[in-house]
Amino acid sequence: MAIVNYNGKTVSDDNLKLVLTRIAARIGSVRVTSGDRNFVPPGGSRKSLHLASRAVDFYIPGVSLQSAYNKLLLNMSFIFDLNYKYEVIFHGSYTNTGGAHLHIGRYDSGSGVIFKMEGTTPETKGKYSILV
Numbered sequence: 001m002a003i004v005n006y007n008g009k010t011v012s013d014d015n016l017k018l019v020l021t022r023i024a025a026r027i028g029s030v031r032v033t034s035g036d037r038n039f040v041p042p043g044g045s046r047k048s049l050h051l052a053s054r055a056v057d058f059y060i061p062g063v064s065l066q067s068a069y070n071k072l073l074l075n076m077s078f079i080f081d082l083n084y085k086y087e088v089i090f091h092g093s094y095t096n097t098g099g100a101h102l103h104i105g106r107y108d109s110g111s112g113v114i115f116k117m118e119g120t121t122p123e124t125k126g127k128y129s130i131l132v
Contacts, residue, residue: 004030011035012053015084016106020056022079027071028060033101043096043126049087049105057101065090065100069115072102073132076113085110089128095119096126 002024004017009032011017024030034057037050049055060068069090072079080086089103095118115131118124 002027002029004032006032006035009033009035009056011056013056013106015081016054016056016104018081019079019086019104020058023058023060023072026075026078027068028063030058030060033057033059041098043098049107052108054108055103055105057103059101065092065102068102069117073115080113082113083111086113087116088113089116089118090120091118092120092124094122094125 004020004024011032020030020032034050036053037048040046040048059065069088072088085107087105091097091101091103093100113132116128117131118126118128
């Protein structure tokens with residue numbers, strides 16, 4: 001049975017909780033590494049959706065970050081409520097943000113899903129590219 005392990009982290013946004021549940025059902029159990037924050041960690045953004053309690057960082061044990069990212073893209077219409085606007089970021093092993101992970105944030109307006117990558121090579125450290 002696929003589960004979401006919040007690992008003691010707070011995720012206040014009910015829609016993001018639903019998204020994590022859908023990810024677990026489609027791809028595999030989710031392990032949350034960061035949720036709501038009231039501080040900016042080293043390498044983080046002062047505009048982070050974590051500060052607005054609308055973002056979560058996670059990984060799926062046993063599934064590479066690249067594979068999980070690709071599966072999020074392929075299963076987008078099943079996982080995300082397209083009445084909201086989301087960002088999905090693959091922070092690679094060269095990220096400024098404390099280690100490789102996946103990030104999903106929900107904006108307060110708009111619709112659709114934007115897929116981004118950052119830190120997948122030394123040259124892309126701190127540089128975001130938009131895939132979709």
